Amino acid sequence: MKRYLLAALMLLTSLPSGLASEEGALRPFERGSWQQVLRSHAGHPTLVHFWGVTCGPCKIELPQLGQFMKDHPGIDMVTISADLVPNLPAATRSMLDRAGLASAENWFFSDGFADRLRFEIDPAWQGDIPRTMLIARDGTVTTIEGSAEIADLQKWSDAQVAATR
Amino acid sequence: MTFARLALRTALTATVLAALPGLAAAQMSHQHTSEAACEEALLRCATKVTPAFGPDGTLWLAWMAGGRISVASSKDQGKSFSTSVQVTEPQLDLDWGPDARPKIAVDARGGIALAFSIFRDKAFNGQVLITRSTDGGRSFAPPKPITANNASQRFEAIGFDPAGTVFAAWLDKRNRAPAQQNGQTYDGAALFFATSRDGGETYSDARIVADNTCECCRLGLAFDGNGHPVVAFRNIFEGGVRDHAIVTFADLGSPGEVHRVSRDDWQIAACPHHGPSLTISPEGTYHVTWYTNGKARKGLFYAQSRDGGKTFTDPLPVGQVNRGPSRPQIIAGPDGLAMVWKEFDGTKTSVNLMTSHDDGATWSKPRAIADTNDASDHPLLVSDGRQTYLSWMTKADGYHFQAIEAEP
The missing domain is CATH 1.20.890 (cAMP-dependent Protein Kinase, Chain A)
Structure with a gap:
């Protein structure tokens, strides 16, 4: 009995949190998630990338961002699949894995009313992807519509590092 | 324990x-x-619903629900519908892209042509499938590809010309791989077309209109006074600028020159998922509405051309900028022009209408004619020659079909 209890408690305490931080686990992006992202990365330079599995330009950019993440461990990397595909986590995850982004903080739109999710992020955003938001340590947001130039990301990242010195 | x-x-x-x-x-x-209210193939579970009127005033709907395409008709302007017919069985990986939807067209004798896209592989390459009904919508032939080519195809548009030939246009990526093999870059897709002289049973070989169009936006299709197809599309101009273009065919097999609708200067390497709408009035005027987020202008716009699409008027802004106006649709109906679009206030999506009785020279003040609190399809307009109607699928409130009341 004790053994069972102990095993159960160990599972209960260790597994769920362990799974939540497991590499590649997708987090459902719902109402309020955007504020959660902003809160949890407040004070850290953060790159938030919006993309989707059917978006042609995204397929080219995603691996570049995977490399960028590898080269810039000081930047928090967040991806959000903003396609209307709450039912395709396997495809989403597989593309993130191949792009080297499995260990990023990965979300996917999980509200069928995507307009409402986008409105919380940026009321002017009509859903075009890819889209990247660079959030500086002081909360300043720079939005890049379409594929980002890696050189621009590099420049922004350098400025973030310089700001801490 | x-x-x-x-x-x-x-x-x-x-x-x-x-x-x-x-x-x-x-x-x-x-x-x-989910965007859908339920998972069956029923109309109330649909995420995308497309209307078309037959010559006898019957309203036909084609919709996407439960991974299937279904069709039903109404003899009372959408108050009641016939038992639906499933066009596809079993479930297909239907194109759920924001600008994708099944297309339905009815000819003068009641023949029905249908087209839709599926994802043919795990990389989301598309395939355009076509089918037809020759028994008044009671049954449809097994769907088959519109072209033998295996590159990605999406965003088809179909319509019958006055002689009863089906004209189909779509976005096709077949020229991408050969260009890349030659070491050239290839942006976007290409605009292709084909025709069917047997009501949509078989189509001619696919032919190209233009390379390097945007690959993820719906097309606008209309027929001019001579019955020639006119296609409005988001193009990729020099420097990766995704502005709108238009092409008028000299006949069903001869695309004319591509002209620019406006210089919005939206340079973006992205999928806007937001194509144009086109209608041609009895006066022969082309009316186009579109969305842009360009350097020159941002939002929804309307422009018209009185010279067959060669030149367009200065774009007129449409809708409330702070409400993210989107998904514009325009139609030349018996009472003049009507235009609808969506706005979102953070909670509620509304469909807004404005009308014109002078061929687009002046427009009524916009007013909201429908709203919903959850996901919704694009608002569409359809006319039976006597009346223009709004067709709008919503998740929370089901399917709307309502007459557009003439402005006083």
Whole structure:
């Protein structure tokens, strides 16, 4: 009995949190998630990338961002699949894995009313992807519509590092 | 002991669910996460509904629900519908892109042509399938590809010309791989077309209109006074600028020169998922509406051309900028022009209407004619020659079909 209890408690305490931080686990992006992202990365330079599995330009950019993440461990990397595909986590995850982004903080739109999710992020955003938001340590947001130039990301990242010195 | 077992089972269940995020998400809150109200092939479960009137005034709907395309008709302007006919069986990986939808067209004798896209592989390459009904919509032939080519095709548009030939246009990526093999870059897709002289049973070989169009936006299709097809599309101009263009065919097989609708200067390497709408009035005027986020202008716009699409008027802004106006649709109906679009105030999506009785020279003040609190399809306009109607599928409130009242 004790053994069972102990095993159960160990599972209960260790597994769920362990799974939540497991590499590649997708987090459902719902109402309020955007504020959660902003809160949890407040004070850290953060790159938030919006993309989707059917978006042609995204397929080219995603691996570049995977490399960028590898080269810039000081930047928090967040991806959000903003396609209307709450039912395709396997495809989403597989593309993130191949792009080297499995260990990023990965979300996917999980509200069928995507307009409402986008409105919380940026009321002017009509859903075009890819889209990247660079959030500086002081909360300043720079939005890049379409594929980002890696050189621009590099420049922004350098400025973030310089700001801490 | 009982508690321990329960706890253990709960923990294990959590493990299994977490290991299968799709299953977990699906089980926990499927209807919340889906654009659809339900999962059956029924109209009320549809995410995309397309209307068309037949020559006898019958309203036909083609919709996408439960992974299937279905068709039904109404003899009373949408108050009641016939038993639906499933065009596809079993379930298909239908193109769910924001600008994708099944297309339906009815000829003068009541023949029905249908087209839609599926994802043909795990890389989301598309394929355009076509079918037709020769028995008044009671049955449809097994769907087949519109072209033998295996590159990605999406965003088809179909329509009958006055002589009863089906004209089909779509976005096609067949020229991408050969260009890349030659070391050239290839942006976007290409605009292709084909025609069917047997009501949509077989189509001619696919031919190109233009390379390097945007690959993810719906097309606008209309026929001019001579019955020639006119296609409005988001092009990729020099420097990766995704502005709108238009092409008028000299006949069903001869695309004319591509002209620019406006210089919005939207340079973006992205999928806007937001194509134009086109209608041609009895006066022969081309009326186009579109969305842009360009350097020159941002938002929804309207422009017209009185010289067959060669030149367009200065774009007129449409809708309230702070309400994200989107998904414009325009039609030349018996009472003049009507235009609808969506606006979102953070909670509610409304369909807004404005009308013109002078061929687009002046427009009525916009007014909201419908709204919903959850996901919705694009608002569409359709006319039976006597009246213009709004066709709008919503998740929370079902399918709307309502007459557009003439402005005083």
